[in-house]
Structures are given as structure tokens and as C-alpha cells.
Amino acid sequence: MLLRFRVANHRSIRDEQTLSLIAVPRRGEPKRTESLHVAGIYGANASGKSNLLDALRWMSDAIRSSHTSWDPTKGVPRNPFKLSRAGLRTPSFFEADFLHQGVRYSYGFEMDDEVVLGEWLNAFPRGRPKKLFDRTGPADMTFGRSLTGEVQRIRRLTRPNSLYLSCAASNNHSLLTAIYDTLKFVAIDFVQHGELNEESRLDLVKLLLRRGVATDNINELLRIADLGIERVELVEAEPHDQLIMRRAGEMPSLSLEEESAGTRAWLSLLGHTIIVLHIGGILLADEIDSSLHPLLSSTLIRMFKDPDINRANAQLIFSSHDTTLLGSLIEDGLLARDEVWFTEKDSSGATNLYSLAEFHTRRDENIERGYLQGRYGAVPYLNFEDIREIFLKGPASTHEPQA
Template identity: 25%
Template structure:
């Protein structure tokens, strides 16, 4: 369960951006739809969902991009560029795109994450120096790295590395570690690589491969960040299946019927020539199957491609982060999915859903909590983004936010910011007049 994510000097976010997935303090009428995870005697609380609003080019996608890039850095274990394309996010592979482009001098980029999984509260902070925007030749280095487990610092890295009380992770330490503890610490201090994470390299090899594997597994399997969700295609686990096979998944087809598809079935087809698995429309009368993109609407294909992720999230308790999740999908279907994430009887594994949107229909106290409504605003003068939550506003006064308020109405009136008054009239009038004068 994700509790918090921070970044700094990441694209349009020059100052620290703190994305909280914990309930806002001292908020009346908000004691509902809370996830709970107990470790020992302490209970950690999290939000079921977060919906990010803001104008075009405000920086909404940059939050998701930062999560995606941070995850990729953790998994590959270094801050070097990569040729491997794991997602449409080019910033994953070319880190020189990360620093804010207005910087005159290099400023470090910061990442921080806090999550709970099983019996561990994990906090990890990474500060990296990538130079200026688009500087490919800059000598990158890790300036700071810190791992904390259950509120106890395990190690802290600057130019050197300090180790603290390792008793909190005693059960995760490598066998015979205590006998060689001093040697391991000395070896670690003398072999720091400026571009490699100590967590996934030295610490994993000499201190605790079990703990690091646990953390990496959470990032790989539980923290699912989908950049450009409109380009996502779920192929299930069929890539190694026999050619010429057709798979029809009952739950997905039942969901498709509820979505409005009743004249045909949907299934995954493995071509005989060993090509890529395709989502197909399958016609029951004659058994013909054609690619769904040729027969179904774009919104339908998007929904069917995304629905397995929703199922997986609920069954396994994933943190599901989606860029433009709602594009081309009917709001009624989306509202129902959000309600399911808020339902304790279905969401038993503490799954979380985070996405950005332009659809104001979710600005409703009957759908989400105030602290689940997030905003991103970009300053017209500085061109920098800021992030805040609806729960950051007081509950009294002229700008106060109450549960009974019409959030959508007040948003479009500009009470919460993160919205622009866009008027193309003058521009188009001038264009038309100029064309008329030429003619």
C-alpha cells in the first residue's frame, strides 16, 4: 500500500512535490473508505484512490512520469541511460530529460517513497545529480541515498556510507553476516559507484539479498505505473501458447456485456504463424475472429484492455497508477470501478487506483473523499507546477470546502485553481479575417 511519493526538480516540478496517499488530518466527515495495514501494534492508513485534475500542460502526467522513472531506476539499479524500451516513457531511458529546463545551474533531482507491505514499512530516498536539461555528457552521480525500515534507518549514503542499527532487519540479513559485519561495511564503503544504487548492488550482495528482493518485488509486481494508458494492451500470459489457439475469458466477456457488447464475444487469439497475441471479436454463429480494433469502438477496446489490470489489482492488492485512464471510457463505468475500490467487501487486499483526468464528473463528495481529489497548477510566469489536494483547503470561510459543496461548480468557478479560462475566439477571428483579406 502506497503512503507517500515525493519528487523535486523533475520536469515542471522544481520545488518538492509531495503526493500523499494517507488520509488528511482533522477533516470532518471523512471517516470512510480508508485502507488499513497493521504492523505490530501500529496501524497505517491509506486512501483507496486519487484523481488528479489540472489544465492541459499543467504537469499532471509529470507526477505519473516521475513515479515511472523512479521505479525504472530502482529496478535497473543505476542512473545511466538505457537502450531498453520498457514503456512509451522516453524519460525512463534518457535521464537528461528529467531536470527542469529553466535551471541555470545543476540542481539535484530527488525521489522518495513510503509504502507498507506485509510486516514492513519501507522508506527509500534517492537524490541524484543529472546536470542541466539535455546535458548528455554530464558526469552523473548519486548524492544521497537512504533506506529506512519500520522507522529505523538502515543506511545513509552521501560521499561515504553510514550504517545504523541493523537489528530491525536481523531476520533478513545474509547468513553468517554478523561474523563478517565489519569486513562487509569496509568493503561497501570502498566500492561505492557514483552511478549505481547501493540498495540494489552492494547492500543486496553483502547485507541482505532477501530484503532487497522483497523491495524489488513490490516495485515490479505491486507498484504498476502505466504511462500512456491509452496505448496499453494486455495480452495476459499467452505469448508462449500454441499457435492457432483462441482464449475466451469468462469474466472479461461478462464485463464486456455489462459495458454494452452483446452481439459477439471477445477473446485472445494466438496466430498459427507465431505472431503477437491479438484481442479479437469472435462471432459465435460462424466462429470467425477478427482483430477487435477493426470491429469494436476505440473506447471498447481500451476498456477491455484495461479491465484485466483492474481485476489483477483487486485480487493482488496492487497500486495501479494510470495516465489518462478514463480516455474514451464512459463515466458510468469509471464511477463504478472507483466505487469498487472503495468497497471493503471487494477490495480486501488494499488495492489503490491513481489516475489523472479532465472529466469533472468525479468532483463529487458521493464518489471520492476530499483528500482523494488532487490538483496540479502551472504558473503562467514561472512555468512551474505545484500540487495540492482539495483537503488542503479549510472547511470554513469563503474558500472553505464542505462535504455538501458542489465541487464541480466551484472548480469551474476557479475557487480551487488548476483550471484555465480558454477562449479561442479572438485568435480564430483574426485568422479568418486574415484569410479573407488575402482572398
């Protein structure tokens, strides 16, 4: 499980920001290391919510692909902060604390446009750090005594622009391959709003139906969503197989293309959700409320927080604009304050990330109202009088466009 994620110099994230999935103790409670299964991120448009999710996805992709897929001659395909010259010169930084077989580990790396400048892996078997390896340049590495195997041979095979951990997994190092499998978060899925992303998610649903995997779960989750659908069937057709939504009785069946955006959105989420809940990992959901009723969004969140459903300790990290979802989730006890995060940009365009747990809120405080009133920041500033002035300056052009 992911415990903490730190990132700097990625897209709108200039300075180091930390997303913690370690529970914050309530007043009077002792400190504990209980990990959270859900984190929700709120903020104004273009405040950096999606960029934070993308940073976690990018780290996972770098671990998975830097040795096997990155072009040896084209450096590092990073995305630094571009609103200042310093961002282009400064390394990008990624670090994750996570659990592997009950032991806490910390892994991270720094990269510029050309090479890996640093990479490290430490274990904390009894609370104290134990170094496994430390890379202080493209080819400079030291290893801890507990890391056995062909570590030097793997070092020689590691390119300046690829990660040592990625190379070790490609060369079947037993311990580092196991760490690699855990650290790439097993089944990290980045669900974004958009037609192309929805199509790829529906392709996964088609694959599950074609193989007869989780068909009952998919149909049951469709029925309980109260969409009027009894089941979905995969029908062979040219040029692509079609998903047909069957209804009860004599109600006509429709192809998925004829269904509402909400039905398509819910079905497209089910494939990734079922897989991650079954095998573990992280589901990243950008704009979780897009086209979904708040009750369906909250149902998805509830599934990850239910220990009978989420037996693999999967995690859901989502962004949302739906303030009604924010209010109802907290009032109903579904989201705790340490599971709510905000993003806000400063005057230079850099993203800041902070938690609702940093505010001393009353137990009966209306979080939704407080958020919309700007009590916690992370909302756009709009002065309606400025908008009024735009229209008071004079009438808009009434000329008809030329054909």
C-alpha cells in the same frame, strides 16, 4: 502500500511536491493512519498531471533497473526541470513512505546527472525512526545495527550511478530484497493514452488469454460493460494473433480493430487491472477518462475501493479532465475530498500539487461547478474577448494553397 510520495526537480516539478495517500480525518474525528486506495489528479492541460505519475514510475524504474540496466559510463538518465538553469544544476529528489509487513518505512534518494548523491532507508517499527542505511555520497555509507548480512560487500559492488537498494536485491540480501519487492510496488503499471501504449496493454490481454489466466474475469467484465460483447477469443493469425469479439446469437463477430475506441480502451485496461487487483501494487492511469464512458471510469475506480474485490490492497492513481466524473464521484460518495488532487503551473512553468481537502467545502457544495469556476484553481485561464480580437483584426487569408 504507498503512504506518501515526495518528488522535486523532475520534468515540470521543480520544487518539492507531496502526494499523500493517508486519509485526512473528518472534523471531530481522531487522527488515523488509514491508507487510501485511490487518488485522482485534475488540472489544466500541461499542468503536470502526467509528470507526477511519471515521477512515481521513474522512481520505481530506478529501483528496479539502476544496478542492472543503467550504463556505467553514462551517469543518471534523469529528467530535471529545464525551464531554468538552476534545475539542470540541482539534484532530483524522490522519497516514498510505504508499508511493508505492517511496518512503515521511508526510502529515498537524490541524484544529479552523474551520480547518486544520497540514499536512505529508515523503519518506524514503534513510531520512532530506526536507520537501516544512509548514503551521503556515491561511496559513503553507514549502516544501522539491525541491518545484518554482507552490507559492506554490496557497498563495494554498488556503482556511483546506481542505487544501493537495487544492488542489494541483485545480490540476494534477504531483508533488502524483500523491501525492494515492496518498494518497486510489485506491479506498478503506467497506463497512458496513445496507440502504442494501448497495443502493449492489449499484448498483456493476449498473454493472459493464451495462458488461460483470468479469461472468465476478462469476459465477465466485457459483458457487464454493456458493449454488446459476449466474450473475446484469441485467434492465431499472421503476422500477429488477433482478438475476436464474439456477440450473442447470430450477430457477427468483429476483430478488435473493427471495434470502437471505447471497446478497445476498456479491454486494454482489463489485463493490468486484474493483475494489480490480484497481487497488489499500483496502477497509474493517465487520462483515465480517454475514450471511456464516465460510468466505466467510475466502475474501475469503484473496483479499487471495494474491499471484496481489492483484497490485495492495490492502489489506483489516475489523472483526468472529466469534470462530470469529478462531480459525480464526490456526490455519490465514491471519491472523498482527500482523494482528489489538483496540479497547477506558476508563472515560471513549475508544477504545484495540492489537495481538495485543503479547502473548507460545504457538504452540499457542487465540486464540479466550483472547479470549473476556478474556485480551487487548476483550470486554464481563457479570455474569450482576446479570441474575438484575433478575428476582428482583419479577415483571414483566403488564398487557396498551391497544389
